[in-house]
Amino acid sequence: MRLDRFLTQQTRESGKAVRQWLLAGRVQVNEQVCRDGSLQVEPMQKISLDERVLQDQAARYYMLHKPQGVVSATVDEKHETVLDLMPPALRADLHIAGRLDLNTTGLMLITNDGRWSRKVTQPETRIPKVYLVETEDKIEAEYADVFRRGIYFAYEDLTTLPAQLEILSDHRAKLTLYEGRYHQVKRMFGFFDNKVIGLHRERIGALEIDAQLNAGDYRSLTNNEVKLFL
Secondary structure, eight states: OBHHHHHHHHHOOOHHHHHHHHHTTOEEETTEEOOOTTOBOOTTOOEEETTEEEEOOOOOEEEEEEOTTOBSSSOOSSSOBGGGGSOHHHHTTOEESSOOOTTOEEEEEEESOHHHHHHHHOGGGOOOEEEEEEESSOOOTHHHHHHHHOOEETTTTEEOOOOEEEEEETTEEEEEESSOOTTHHHHHHHTTTOOEEEEEEEEETTEEOOTTOOTTOEEEOOHHHHHTTO
16 A cells, blocks of 8 residues: 555545655654655554554564474364464464475564565575485485476376475485475375375575474564565
């Protein structure tokens, strides 16, 4: 919404009055005088008229170490959710930026900034996500070539994007994906009839999970960490 229209709706004053406020420098956006009525108002901006605050919703960003058995949802009738791991006072306007399966552990991002979370999750950005994978059977060298070429998923009638596999040991590997299909990692290893018995997301883009966070713990992101996805 344009700033001048926002001011009209919030104050119930005329467009003429709003234009006069803007010209007089009485309107502030993020504590800076703004005279441009065509400026697009964002949900996380602080907007003031003189000393009167019309909008002030501070953006909040968290990383959380998801444990097994906790669902990636804001509300669930059967299971504990990732938001249940945070104090009730923080939960009201938060949502998750990307999901993990019930038994997958690792890095989750939680915020109240919808624009930021869309940049993290929208497929067009192809932000790499790195997983540590443990399998029931031996991981053979041929897996890497197949993952690099992509695997056809008949249910969606699509071929997965090229993925990188680094074999760490007979039963452990590091997998980098650039998309997030339904149970994608398990289905990719399922192509070789090799069951995934452990899955942990350690990184999204350039952001790694804090090694000091135990399962179920969370912390605020630093300004530099937030900027990784701007």
